[in-house]
Amino acid sequence: MCGRIAGQPPGRKGDLPMTATNGSTPRSSTREFVRSLGVPDLPPLTSPFDPGYDVATVVSHIEQSGHLISLLKLSMCCWLIADESATRAKIAAAKRKHVTLVTGGGPFEIAKDRGRLEEYLELNASLGIDRIEAGHGFTEMNHTPAQIVALAGRYGLSVQMELGDKHGGAFNDRVVGELIATGMEWLDAGAVAIVVEGRESAQQIGLFDDSGKLNFDAAEAFARAFGMERTIFEAPNKRSQFDFLNHFGPRVRLSNVRLEELLRVEIYRRGLHSDAYGTMLAPLPLSEPVA
Numbered sequence: 398m399c400g401r402i403a404g405q406p407p408g409r410k411g412d413l414p415m416t417a418t419n420g421s422t423p424r425s426s427t428r429e430f431v432r433s434l435g436v437p438d439l440p441p442l443t444s445p446f447d448p449g450y451d452v453a454t455v456v457s458h459i460e461q462s463g464h465l466i467s468l469l470k471l472s473m474c475c476w477l478i479a480d481e482s483a484t485r486a487k488i489a490a491a492k493r494k495h496v497t498l499v500t501g502g503g504p505f506e507i508a509k510d511r512g513r514l515e516e517y518l519e520l521n522a523s524l525g526i527d528r529i530e531a532g533h534g535f536t537e538m539n540h541t542p543a544q545i546v547a548l549a550g551r552y553g554l555s556v557q558m559e560l561g562d563k564h565g566g567a568f569n570d571r572v573v574g575e576l577i578a579t580g581m582e583w584l585d586a587g588a589v590a591i592v593v594e595g596r597e598s599a600q601q602i603g604l605f606d607d608s609g610k611l612n613f614d615a616a617e618a619f620a621r622a623f624g625m626e627r628t629i630f631e632a633p634n635k636r637s638q639f640d641f642l643n644h645f646g647p648r649v650r651l652s653n654v655r656l657e658e659l660l661r662v663e664i665y666r667r668g669l670h671s672d673a674y675g676t677m678l679a680p681l682p683l684s685e686p687v688a
Contacts, residue, residue: 432519435679436627436667437647441668444468444629444652446660448597449475452483456490458656463494465663468528470652488525490608498525502532502559502592502638506550510536515548522552528555530592531583534563542586550587557582557629560619561594568603573615577622584627591623595653603631611640638662639672647677 407546432438447455459469459586468619476484491498501523508517521529531545540548542558549556561568568576569645580591593616594603604612620628625645631653638658641649647666654662664670668678 400642415601421645431667431669434669436669437648439666441465441467442648443654443659443662444470444499444650444651445654445656446470446472446652447476447487447656449479450470450656452486455487455656458659459487459490462656462659462663463491463496465659466496467650468497468499468652470499470501470530471526472653473503474507476500477504490526497527499528499530499557500526501521502534504529505529505531506533506536509538509540514540518549518554519554521554525656527555527564528557528589530557530559532589532592532595534561535560542583542588546583546587556583556588557590557592558588559592559594561595563594563602566601567606568612568615570615573618579616580619580623584593584623590627590629590650591619592652593619593631594619595637597633597653599632599634599637609634609636611637611644613640613644616644617640635661637666642666642673643676 402424441464441562443465445458447469449472471484471487476487488498504517505514508514518529529549531542546556558580560580565572583591595605596602598609599605600609601607604616606612617628619630629650629652630641632641632651633653633655635658638651638654641651642662642665647668649656651662661670665673666677668674670677
């Protein structure tokens with residue numbers, strides 16, 4: 398017969414069970430609990446960006462959410478003019494958590510336009526960057542996709558291509574068709590993914606109109622052409638993030654998400670947000686009420 402600890406009141410219906418050895422409740426974990434809610438395991442699908450945060454901020458977010466990050470983008474040219482020791486500290490933190498690093502398309506375009514593309518690729522490789530983002534959002538492209546991919550490959554770098562003019566406004570049907578043709582050329586040349594422009598505003602740019610409304614038909618056209626595995630949509634604010642997730646479901650790939658918004662995106666993706674619970678998380682059978 399199992400005795401109770403002296404001075405402890407008799408157990409009541411609904412009390413948590415105790416182990417026979419030490420009277421403590423069985424250990425659990427947050428991951429196990431989330432699984433018990435019916436939330437499926439998902440691979441990392443969100444690419445947040447660092448627009449020049451301090452080292453402590455980036456490192457702490459990597460420690461907290463590295464397992465949820467598909468790619469960490471060192472955005473714009475901020476990492477080039479920051480103290481190099483700070484940039485290296487961010488890269489080292491990502492490496493410790495096995496987070497893939499990509500540099501944004503801005504410095505690629507400037508380096509290419511100034512005749513310093515090989516030096517730029519060499520710098521990326523020497524720092525431990527895994528991937529570069531190519532594009533011609535504000536400069537002309539004088540290299541073929543095959544030339545860029547091959548040159549990057551010589552330095553051990555993969556390539557993703559960003560589609561869209563940074564100052565061209567929202568896409569129309571003609572532009573969408575042209576960009577799909579361009580994207581296919583890059584994929585055929587060996588690029589690993591296509592990024593669809595959204596900048597930091599998601600308004601009057603790319604897939605977004607003057608009011609920030611998402612052009613769902615155009616988004617679907619890109620996804621059909623490139624495949625969901627190779628299409629990354631820039632979604633820099635709450636409305637754009639939720640619109641993409643609501644439309645495409647939990648496996649859509651998003652980028653340009655701020656580090657401080659990553660966890661919100663991921664709970665929405667998993668149906669653990671009040672606005673997503675009824676649609677993103679499959680219903681479970683009704684359980685018996687707790688006594």
